Amino acid sequence: MTERTRTENEALIQEVLKAYPEQTKKDRAKHLMVNDKNVDKSKKCIISNKKSQPGVTTMRGCAYAGAKGVVWGPIKDMVHISHGPVGCGAYTRAGRRNYYSGFTGVNNFVTINFTSDYQEKDIVFGGDKKLEKMIDEVEMLFPLHKGISVLSECPIGLIGDDIEAVARKKSKQINKPIVPVRCEGFRGVSQSLGHHIANDSIRDWLLSKRDEDNSFETTPYDVSILGDYNIGGDAWSSRVLLEEMGLRVVAQWSGDGSLSEMELTPKVKMNLLHCYRSMNYISRHMEEKYGIPWLEYNFFGPTKIAESLRKIASHFDSKIQEGAERVIAKYQPTMDAVIAKYRPRLQGKKVLLYVGGLRPRHTVGAYEDLGMEVVGTGYEFAHNDDYDRTMKDMKDATLIYDDASAHELDEFVKVLKPDLVGSGIKEKYGFQKMGVPFRQMHSWDYSGPYHGYDGFAIFARDMDMTINNPCWSKIPVPWKQADKSSLAATA
Amino acid sequence: MSIMPNVIIRKNQQGQLSFYVPKKDLEEMVVSIEYDGPSAWGGEVQLVDGSKYYIEPLEAPPQLPLTLRVKRL
Numbered sequence A: 001m002t003e004r005t006r007t008e009n010e011a012l013i014q015e016v017l018k019a020y021p022e023q024t025k026k027d028r029a030k031h032l033m034v035n036d037k038n039v040d041k042s043k044k045c046i047i048s049n050k051k052s053q054p055g056v057t058t059m060r061g062c063a064y065a066g067a068k069g070v071v072w073g074p075i076k077d078m079v080h081i082s083h084g085p086v087g088c089g090a091y092t093r094a095g096r097r098n099y100y101s102g103f104t105g106v107n108n109f110v111t112i113n114f115t116s117d118y119q120e121k122d123i124v125f126g127g128d129k130k131l132e133k134m135i136d137e138v139e140m141l142f143p144l145h146k147g148i149s150v151l152s153e154c155p156i157g158l159i160g161d162d163i164e165a166v167a168r169k170k171s172k173q174i175n176k177p178i179v180p181v182r183c184e185g186f187r188g189v190s191q192s193l194g195h196h197i198a199n200d201s202i203r204d205w206l207l208s209k210r211d212e213d214n215s216f217e218t219t220p221y222d223v224s225i226l227g228d229y230n231i232g233g234d235a236w237s238s239r240v241l242l243e244e245m246g247l248r249v250v251a252q253w254s255g256d257g258s259l260s261e262m263e264l265t266p267k268v269k270m271n272l273l274h275c276y277r278s279m280n281y282i283s284r285h286m287e288e289k290y291g292i293p294w295l296e297y298n299f300f301g302p303t304k305i306a307e308s309l310r311k312i313a314s315h316f317d318s319k320i321q322e323g324a325e326r327v328i329a330k331y332q333p334t335m336d337a338v339i340a341k342y343r344p345r346l347q348g349k350k351v352l353l354y355v356g357g358l359r360p361r362h363t364v365g366a367y368e369d370l371g372m373e374v375v376g377t378g379y380e381f382a383h384n385d386d387y388d389r390t391m392k393d394m395k396d397a398t399l400i401y402d403d404a405s406a407h408e409l410d411e412f413v414k415v416l417k418p419d420l421v422g423s424g425i426k427e428k429y430g431f432q433k434m435g436v437p438f439r440q441m442h443s444w445d446y447s448g449p450y451h452g453y454d455g456f457a458i459f460a461r462d463m464d465m466t467i468n469n470p471c472w473s474k475i476p477v478p479w480k481q482a483d484k485s486s487l488a489a490t491a
Numbered sequence B: 001m002s003i004m005p006n007v008i009i010r011k012n013q014q015g016q017l018s019f020y021v022p023k024k025d026l027e028e029m030v031v032s033i034e035y036d037g038p039s040a041w042g043g044e045v046q047l048v049d050g051s052k053y054y055i056e057p058l059e060a061p062p063q064l065p066l067t068l069r070v071k072r073l
């Protein structure tokens, strides 16, 4: 494997940009970079969190997607209303595979699509009455729900419905929290603003509910897991490690999380933050208001897990520190066996990532544990502070791209020739048809968990299963066919 | 009109002051602060990247983290 040099990657960026008209070229050039370890601030090299170019296929979602799909949706004992026309909720229903415990439709509503299904008359006359009626129906049909979130889709903001007033009024009537969330899809440039809006709505409508209530018995070892959405069970395989080392996990945000867990979070001693992008806002708020420190950690791959467990433990007493060592020692033999089995099959393989949230940097350690190398990485909706963190985690001269377009990714893959592409469902089939091994790294391609020690064993198996699958050489990629004339005949 | 961004000032784990501007995702260490004594806190603040801000001086060092409106200089 020959490493690509900085000059080669810079030339590749120039090559890719050639396809664009002048203005687009100028703009996109600011979103593509070659990692330079000597620079400590990303804003000198890359611009992010900007509006996507018109006419360029972006992989981003909308603010509603960030608020409903990511932050609010997984809270299991609340009903999350997709407020507006039916499509936004219907097409995103259950897509993220946030696992949860309980009985769906009884005390648990994660995979049910609740929508106010706006029609023309609701747009013309306003839909506040419809929302009120809907809340009454929810209360009648699902009496065990603990509260409701009202997640606005685009039209709500356009027609100026007053969902806050409805929320206040109905909340008093049913005596349960109702949270209006102003996450209309047109706000912001990507799902990222949706995360922020969702964080703010939790802060304003829920978090202080138990400030006066001291009946919850706390311990010095109370922590919460923030920014783990329990995709394929991720939060469960993380939680057990924390518990084994002696900590008490009071709340999971928001995968398999519940309303009362969220309300109790201000009582914990430390917030453990996995996905910085989607929950740093609420962490910072709790630090300021309740004096709860927060700590970023990474539970992908044994090296990073051990590092994180020790980092977490260093903020507690010797009992927890010993606990961390005990946990690390306990899983070490299993991890050694996983690595002994898969590393020889994966050694030296190159990976190209294009995902969101934390994965473009957090999964790097797990690939490295398997002897693999990440040759390019990028985010759909990151901000400067994410790239600051990424530049530290990546090797020098790695290609980094922000809000990459389909054209850019195609060209990068053709030139870098990775052995594996990890990205989303929108990219999956294109790359598979190109004969490139692909894993869907948003919701783990129907697999998981990938967090924690248990998750790493599955991660390693999945990567091997994908890369070393004999199917890839059997796919007839049109432009790789020797006989061009037969192509012309079918055209 | 001068820009008055909302800023969260906190101490990181090494005890250094950090400056966070949510709207701009600017997270930067403070290199100097004009008043850092027991009787006054704030004034002119300089960040690692060279930019300068002004915090209306407080009478005593505040409990951190703290959200403040500051003036960009």
Ligand code: SF4
Pocket (backbone or CB within 6 Å): A062, A063, A064, A065, A088, A152, A153, A154, A155, A184, A185, A186
């Ligand atoms: S952009 Fe608007 S209409 Fe489209 S999915 Fe998001 S909320 Fe719905």
